[in-house]
Amino acid sequence: xxxxxxxxxxxxxxxxxxxxxxxxxxxxxxxxxxxxxxxxxxxxxxxxxxxxxxxxxxxxxxxxxxxxxxxxxxxxxxxxxxxxxxxxxxxxxxxxxxxxxxxxxxxxxxxxxxxxxxxxxxxxxxxxxxxxxxxxxxxxxxxxxxxxxxxxxxxxxxxxxxxxxxxxxxxxxxxxxxxxxxxxxxxxxxxxxxxxxxxxxxxxxxxxxxxxxxxxxxxxxxxxxxxxxxxxxxxxxxxxxxxxxxxxxxxxxxxxxxxxxxxxx
Numbered sequence: 001x002x003x004x005x006x007x008x009x010x011x012x013x014x015x016x017x018x019x020x021x022x023x024x025x026x027x028x029x030x031x032x033x034x035x036x037x038x039x040x041x042x043x044x045x046x047x048x049x050x051x052x053x054x055x056x057x058x059x060x061x062x063x064x065x066x067x068x069x070x071x072x073x074x075x076x077x078x079x080x081x082x083x084x085x086x087x088x089x090x091x092x093x094x095x096x097x098x099x100x101x102x103x104x105x106x107x108x109x110x111x112x113x114x115x116x117x118x119x120x121x122x123x124x125x126x127x128x129x130x131x132x133x134x135x136x137x138x139x140x141x142x143x144x145x146x147x148x149x150x151x152x153x154x155x156x157x158x159x160x161x162x163x164x165x166x167x168x169x170x171x172x173x174x175x176x177x178x179x180x181x182x183x184x185x186x187x188x189x190x191x192x193x194x195x196x197x198x199x200x201x202x203x204x205x206x207x208x209x210x211x212x213x214x215x216x217x218x219x220x221x222x223x224x225x226x227x228x229x230x231x232x233x234x235x236x237x238x239x240x241x242x243x244x245x246x247x248x249x250x251x252x253x254x255x256x257x258x259x260x261x262x263x264x265x
Contacts (some may be wrong), residue, residue, distance in 0.1 A: 027098055028057075029071040030064050037069055040225055041098060043138070044074040045085045045129070046106030049145055051076040052203075053214035055221075058237075062218045065235035068226055071098065081108040082125035086132075095136050102225060103133040104183070106143035109207060112170030113147070113163055114155055126174050141224070142182045144171045146189040146213070149206035164190050181263040183224045185217045188254040192216060192247060200243070211238030212247065219251035224264055229256060 033039040040063065044056050056072040063070040075091050077084075082105065085091045095103065105126060111117040126142070133140040147163035157163035164186055175182050193199045201213035209217065215238060219230045229252035236244030255262065 027073040039069040041071040047080040048078040058218040086125040086128040100138040113166035146186040223255035
């Protein structure tokens with residue numbers, strides 16, 4: 001185990017601002033999916049960046065408000081990296097439990113920003129998972145995450161912007177190699193941050209998302225999966241009408257202004 005992975009395990013064990021799903025979450029769906037109506041079937045593989053505020057459920061409810069139905073499930077224990085998923089029997093069972101349209105792949109928050117961690121941990125796991133996902137008949141989606149509010153100075157990223165650029169580079173390289181589409185949550189997050197000095201996207205730990213941050217992620221996924229703007233949708237828990245519209249418009253612009261940039265059809 002690398003020093004990074006040891007530190008992550010210690011953080012999770014200490015219970016520092018990490019909320020996670022149980023190891024296995026049952027498949028759930030919007031009303032009506034059981035009748036044979038077309039539903040998007042989305043499986044999330046990640047960690048607390050996915051499970052805090054329940055991103056899969058937030059997306060499903062947002063989809064419902066936009067006239068779409070969705071079946072969703074997640075395997076997102078706190079502190080997990082993709083190396084954990086690629087060797088997990090629970091992940092394999094969940095992947096085989098339904099015929100998924102999309103499987104979302106989310107790496108631990110710091111690994112994509114450092115080249116040595118990409119090569120030793122992230123990229124081998126992504127290659128294995130993408131092979132598994134495609135063999136199951138689903139399309140993989142890389143969840144491009146957001147940077148820490150203060151960057152990662154210990155590893156040469158003195159601020160948020162520099163760390164976000166490094167994360168983006170990490171995801172772009174493996175996406176290009178494997179011809180996998182990306183869901184640009186981090187780039188949309190960056191745009192919201194640029195629009196105001198108090199974006200309200202991070203919790204006090206400077207890492208995990210607030211409700212607004214999770215809603216932003218759901219809006220980006222909505223635009224990526226359904227090919228539509230979420231702007232004007234009335235379902236927006238946790239945040240005001242004005243904040244919701246800002247997040248909806250920014251998410252739509254990030255994804256829809258150039259879907260080819262993210263490898264989206």
